[in-house]
Amino acid sequence: MSARNIARFWEWGRKIICVGRNYADHAIELKNAIPSEPVLFLKPPSAYVTEGSPILLPFYTSSLHHEVELGVLIGKGGTDIPQSSAMEHVAGYVLCLDMTARDIQDQCKSKGLPWTLAKAFNTSCPISDFIPKEKIPDPGNINLWLKVNDTVKQNGSTSQMIFSIPYLINYISQIISLEEGDLILTGTPKGVSSVQEQDVLQAGIDGIVTMTFKVDRKS
Numbered sequence: 001m002s003a004r005n006i007a008r009f010w011e012w013g014r015k016i017i018c019v020g021r022n023y024a025d026h027a028i029e030l031k032n033a034i035p036s037e038p039v040l041f042l043k044p045p046s047a048y049v050t051e052g053s054p055i056l057l058p059f060y061t062s063s064l065h066h067e068v069e070l071g072v073l074i075g076k077g078g079t080d081i082p083q084s085s086a087m088e089h090v091a092g093y094v095l096c097l098d099m100t101a102r103d104i105q106d107q108c109k110s111k112g113l114p115w116t117l118a119k120a121f122n123t124s125c126p127i128s129d130f131i132p133k134e135k136i137p138d139p140g141n142i143n144l145w146l147k148v149n150d151t152v153k154q155n156g157s158t159s160q161m162i163f164s165i166p167y168l169i170n171y172i173s174q175i176i177s178l179e180e181g182d183l184i185l186t187g188t189p190k191g192v193s194s195v196q197e198q199d200v201l202q203a204g205i206d207g208i209v210t211m212t213f214k215v216d217r218k219s
């Protein structure tokens with residue numbers, strides 16, 4: 001069997017672990033408390049979508065939001081990974097969108113129900129090309145941006161994260177063992193807003209990567 005290619009990790013069927021409220025400015029814009037420990041939720045691998053395919057509006061939402069996030073790709077698995085060696089477990093990065101049915105999430109929050117319908121639907125995790133680790137020497141200080149139809153909506157630095165990447169790898173791996181090919185979405189800065197059918201979303205990491213996705217409705 002030929003060696004698997006980490007650059008096509010989304011085909012491996014591994015976990016997508018998402019961190020919520022990791023930027024104070026975004027927690028505040030949605031009137032959430034600033035967390036004292038990371039807020040975690042999951043997306044299934046069927047949430048992945050790559051450039052060339054559209055983001056599909058779920059039929060049950062009227063408020064689909066974009067959230068641009070840095071994705072950290074695990075290259076070496078582990079349990080109880082110490083912060084001091086956490087970065088040795090990283091293979092690289094991807095730019096991600098944590099697409100969120102905000103109206104459904106609000107309903108789930110008020111009813112005390114899980115966020116699965118709001119966060120885990122097909123195409124809820126658009127991703128860029130794989131970015132090898134060496135291309136981002138300091139992932140704690142890069143700029144993420146997102147435009148909807150050429151209007152800038154989000155523009156924030158990963159230096160604003162409440163919980164750093166080593167902290168998140170240590171915290172998550174004490175609860176959910178990490179495996180090669182798992183992806184951690186590290187949360188979104190402020191500026192989330194709703195998108196409509198036929199909108200074009202462009203996102204990037206300054207100097208590193210850009211990606212473009214169209215929003216469509218399932219035919």
Ligand SMILES: O=C([O-])CC(=O)C(=O)O
Pocket residue numbers: 018019020021022023026030067098100105186187188
């Ligand atoms: O706002 C949310 O839904 C939580 C979240 O995913 C984030 O902060 O990135």
Ligand SMILES: [Mg+2]
Pocket residue numbers: 018019020067069098187188
């Ligand atoms: Mg998010």
